[in-house]
Amino acid sequence: xxxxxxxxxxxxxxxxxxxxxxxxxxxxxxxxxxxxxxxxxxxxxxxxxxxxxxxxxxxxxxxxxxxxxxxxxxxxxxxxxxxxxxxxxxxxxxxxxxxxxxxxxxxxxxxxxxxxxxxxxxxxxxxxxxxxxxxxxxxxxxxxxxxxxxxxxxxxxxxxxxxxxxxxxxxxxxxxxxxxxxxxxxxxxxxxxxxxxxxxxxxxxxxxxxxxxxxxxxxxxxxxxxxxxxxxxxxxxxxxxxxxxxxxxxxxxxxxxxxxxxxxxxxxxxxxxxxxxxxxxxxxxxxxxxxxxxxxxxxxxxxxxxxxxxxxxxxxxxxxxxxxxxxxxxxxxxxxxxxxxxxxxxxxxx
Amino acid sequence: xxxxxxxxxxxxxxxxxxxxxxxxxxxxxxxxxxxxxxxxxxxxxxxxxxxxxxxxxxxxxxxxxxxxxxxxxxxxxxxxxxxxxxxxxxxxxxxxxxxxxxxxxxxxxxxxxxxxxxxxxxxxxxxxxxxxxxxxxxxxxxxxxxxxxxxxxxxxxxxxxxxxxxxxxxxxxxxxxxxxxxxxxxxxxxxxxxxxxxxxxxxxxxxxxxxxxxxxxxxxxxxxxxxxxxxxxxxxxxxxxxxxxxxxxxxxxxxxxxxxxxxxxxxxxxxxxxxxxxxxxxxxxxxxxxxxxxxxxxxxxxxxxxxxxxxxxxxxxxxxxxxxxxxxxxxxxxxxxxxxxxxxxxxxxxxxxxxxxxxxxxxxxxxxxxxxxxxxxxxxxxxxxxxxxxxxxxx
Numbered sequence: 001x002x003x004x005x006x007x008x009x010x011x012x013x014x015x016x017x018x019x020x021x022x023x024x025x026x027x028x029x030x031x032x033x034x035x036x037x038x039x040x041x042x043x044x045x046x047x048x049x050x051x052x053x054x055x056x057x058x059x060x061x062x063x064x065x066x067x068x069x070x071x072x073x074x075x076x077x078x079x080x081x082x083x084x085x086x087x088x089x090x091x092x093x094x095x096x097x098x099x100x101x102x103x104x105x106x107x108x109x110x111x112x113x114x115x116x117x118x119x120x121x122x123x124x125x126x127x128x129x130x131x132x133x134x135x136x137x138x139x140x141x142x143x144x145x146x147x148x149x150x151x152x153x154x155x156x157x158x159x160x161x162x163x164x165x166x167x168x169x170x171x172x173x174x175x176x177x178x179x180x181x182x183x184x185x186x187x188x189x190x191x192x193x194x195x196x197x198x199x200x201x202x203x204x205x206x207x208x209x210x211x212x213x214x215x216x217x218x219x220x221x222x223x224x225x226x227x228x229x230x231x232x233x234x235x236x237x238x239x240x241x242x243x244x245x246x247x248x249x250x251x252x253x254x255x256x257x258x259x260x261x262x263x264x265x266x267x268x269x270x271x272x273x274x275x276x277x278x279x280x281x282x283x284x285x286x287x288x289x290x291x292x293x294x295x296x297x298x299x300x301x302x303x304x305x306x307x308x309x310x311x312x313x314x315x316x317x318x319x320x321x322x323x324x325x326x327x328x329x330x331x332x333x334x335x336x337x338x339x340x341x342x343x344x345x346x347x348x349x350x
Numbered sequence: 351x352x353x354x355x356x357x358x359x360x361x362x363x364x365x366x367x368x369x370x371x372x373x374x375x376x377x378x379x380x381x382x383x384x385x386x387x388x389x390x391x392x393x394x395x396x397x398x399x400x401x402x403x404x405x406x407x408x409x410x411x412x413x414x415x416x417x418x419x420x421x422x423x424x425x426x427x428x429x430x431x432x433x434x435x436x437x438x439x440x441x442x443x444x445x446x447x448x449x450x451x452x453x454x455x456x457x458x459x460x461x462x463x464x465x466x467x468x469x470x471x472x473x474x475x476x477x478x479x480x481x482x483x484x485x486x487x488x489x490x491x492x493x494x495x496x497x498x499x500x501x502x503x504x505x506x507x508x509x510x511x512x513x514x515x516x517x518x519x520x521x522x523x524x525x526x527x528x529x530x531x532x533x534x535x536x537x538x539x540x541x542x543x544x545x546x547x548x549x550x551x552x553x554x555x556x557x558x559x560x561x562x563x564x565x566x567x568x569x570x571x572x573x574x575x576x577x578x579x580x581x582x583x584x585x586x587x588x589x590x591x592x593x594x595x596x597x598x599x600x601x602x603x604x605x606x607x608x609x610x611x612x613x614x615x616x617x618x619x620x621x622x623x624x625x626x627x628x629x630x631x632x633x634x635x636x637x638x639x640x641x642x643x644x645x646x647x648x649x650x651x652x653x654x655x656x657x658x659x660x661x662x663x664x665x666x667x668x669x670x671x672x673x674x675x676x677x678x679x680x681x682x683x684x685x686x687x688x689x690x691x692x693x694x695x696x697x698x699x700x701x702x703x704x705x706x707x708x709x710x711x712x713x714x715x716x717x718x719x720x721x722x723x724x725x726x727x728x729x730x731x732x733x734x735x736x737x738x739x740x741x742x743x744x745x
Contacts, residue, residue, distance in 0.1 A: 125705060170626075170656070170660070171627065208412055209414060212621050218624060222596040246700070246703075267580060
C-alpha cells in the first residue's frame with residue numbers, strides 16, 4: 001500500500017515536471033529550428049530558476065504525496081475551476097477576490113459616481129492585476145500558498161481579471177478570473193498576505209514566449225519596465241468639458257516598476273529603482289469563508305480624477321507624475337522610493 | 351489502495367500534464383491532437399504542444415507557434431499549393447488579379463495604394479492590409495470581430511460583391527474548372543489533400559491551401575530582431591527612436607504592443623485571445639464622433655455608437671513599406687502619422703477616441719529618431735524569401 005503510494009507519487013511528480021516543461025513550450029517550440037535561446041533574451045536563467053523552484057509544481061506534488069486518502073471523485077478535472085468543490089483534496093484551497101467601486105460591485109456596464117476628491121463620474125475600461133508571494137498567516141507564522149500552474153497562474157504569479165470585454169471594457173478578454181488557487185498544509189489560518197505585481201525574476205522575460213497568464217499583451221508594459229502590475233483604466237466625465245479634449249478624459253492607472261536600468265531586450269539584467277510592488281497584509285482573514293475585496297474608490301481616494309496633474313492622464317507610476325502620490329499612498333507605497341512602507345487601504349476582507 | 355483511487359490519481363496526473371496545453375480545448379488549436387494523443391502529450395519530456403509535428407515552421411527566434419485550425423493542418427504540400435493559388439490570376443473574373451495583386455511581397459504584402467482596387471477596377475473603401483504575421487492575428491481585416499480564420503476570410507476577396515475584388519461570385523464552377531485545366535493543380539491538390547481522394551479540387555480545399563500559405567508569411571528577422579538576439583546592430587538614432595516608441599509619452603506601444611507590434615494577437619500557449627479596436631481620432635464629422643458613412647469600423651458590426659471609428663491596430667512590422675497609412679489610406683507618410691498622434695488625433699474631440707490618443711510633445715529630431723526605429727522593423731528576408739514569391743513568374 002505504502003509502496004504503491006510512493007510509486008504513484010513519483011509518477012505524479014514526473015508528470016508535473018513534464019507539465020511545467022510543457023507550459024514552457026511556448027518558448028521551446030518558438031525557438032525551434034533556430035536552436036538558440038528561445039525567449040529572444042538571455043534573461044531566461046531567471047525564468048528557469050523559477051521553474052526550478054517549482055513553487056507551484058512542488059506544492060501540488062506534495063499535496064498529491066500527502067493525499068493518500070484522496071477520494072476518487074475525479075477532482076483532478078479542471079482543478080483550477082472546481083476549487084470550490086475541492087474540499088476532498090486537503091491542502092488545496094482557493095482564495096476569492098471581489099472588485100468593488102465603493103459600495104457597488106465592479107461591472108463593465110456601469111457608470112460610477114463620487115470617485116476621488118472631485119466626486120467624479122467614471123466608467124471602466126480595464127480592471128486587471130497580478131499578485132504573487134501569497135502567504136497564509138497563522139499567528140506569527142507565514143506559510144506560503146503554493147500556486148498551482150494554470151491558464152491564470154504561472155510560477156507563483158496569478159492574474160486576477162475582472163473585466164469581461166463587455167460594456168465599456170472594450171478591449172479586454174472575455175474570460176475572467178476572480179480567485180487564486182494553491183496548496184498549503186492544513187492549519188488554522190487567521191490571515192493572508194500577498195504582493196501585488198510580478199516578481200523581479202519574471203518581470204523582464206519575453207512575454208511572447210512566456211506561459212499564460214504572463215503572455216497577455218495588454219498587460220506587458222515595455223522591455224525594461226516589465227509588466228503592468230495593475231491596469232485599472234477609467235473614462236472620467238468632466239464637470240467642465242475641456243475645449244480641446246472633449247467631454248471626457250481617460251484616467252488610466254498602470255502600476256509597474258519604474259526607473260529601470262539595463263537593457264532587457266538584449267538580455268541584460270534589469271534593475272528598477274522603484275519596485276512599486278504593494279505589500280498587502282490582511283489579518284482576520286479566514287480562507288474558508290472570507291474573500292478579499294479590491295476597492296477602486298479606495299484606490300483613488302483623495303485624487304482628483306478630472307484634473308491631469310502631469311504626464312499622461314492618470315498615473316503611470318513614473319516619478320514626477322503628480323497624479324500618482326495619492327494612489328501610491330493608498331496602496332501603502334512610498335511614491336519616491338517605490339518601497340512598500342505603510343498600511344494599504346485598497347484591499348480589505350469581506 | 352483501491353483501483354478507483356488509482357485511476358483517479360492517474361486521471362489527475364494526466365489532466366495536469368495536459369493542462370499545460372489547455373489551449374487545446376479550443377477547436378482551432380487541437381490540430382492533430384485527438385483525445386488519445388493528448389494524454390500522451392504529458393509524456394513528452396519536451397512538452398511539445400506542436401499541433402502539426404510534421405510541419406517545419408522555421409519561426410524567427412522567440413516567436414510563438416501560430417494557431418492552426420483543427421481541420422486544416424499545415425503541410426509542405428499544402429503550403430506550396432497555396433502559394434501557387436495565391437499568385438494565380440485565374441482566381442479573378444477577368445484573370446487579371448490574384449491575391450498577390452493587392453498583397454505584393456516587395457511591399458510586405460500590401461499594394462502601396464491608399465485604398466485597394468479590384469479586378470474590375472472597383473475601388474475598395476479600405477487599404478489592403480499587410481499579410482506579414484497574419485497567422486498571429488486574432489481578428490482579420492480592419493474591423494471585423496467575427497472573422498477568426500483565414501480560410502473564411504479568403505471567401506471575401508474571391509466572392510465579395512461590395513466591393514468586387516476578385517469577382518468570382520456566382521462563378522464557383524468556372525473557378526473549379528479553371529483549376530482542373532491546370533496540370534500542376536491536378537498534381538498538387540491531391541498531394542495537399544490526400545484526405546479528399548474523391549474531390550481534391552474544391553472551394554474548400556482552395557481556401558484551405560491559401561490560408562496555409564498565408565500562415566507561413568511570417569516576419570521576424572528585422573534588424574530590431576537581430577538587436578533583440580544580442581547583435582549590437584541598431585544605430586544611435588534608431589535606439590533613441592526605440593526609447594520614444596516605448597515611452598509613456600508617445601504611447602505607441604500600448605496598441606502596437608508585443609512581438610508583432612499589435613494588440614490583437616493569438617498563438618499557441620495563449621489561452622485568452624486578445625481582440626482590440628481603437629478610435630484614433632481620424633474623423634468627427636458631426637461633433638458626436640461620426641466617421642464617413644459606411645466606413646465606421648466596428649460600429650458596422652455592433653451598431654453601438656461607441657464603436658464608431660474603432661479599427662484594429664495593425665502590426666508595425668515593415669511599416670516603412672506599407673504606406674499610405676490608416677484604414678482608408680488617408681495619411682501618406684509616417685511623419686504625418688506621428689504628427690497625427692502628437693496632436694491627439696486630427697479630430698481630437700472625438701468622444702470615442704482611444705484613451706491612449708491624448709497627444710504628446712515631440713521634437714523634430716525625435717520624430718526622425720522614431721521614423722528611423724520604425725525602419726529597423728523592416729524584414730528584408732521577407733521581401734526576398736523565394737518560398738513566399740510568385741511561382742508563376744519563374745516558370
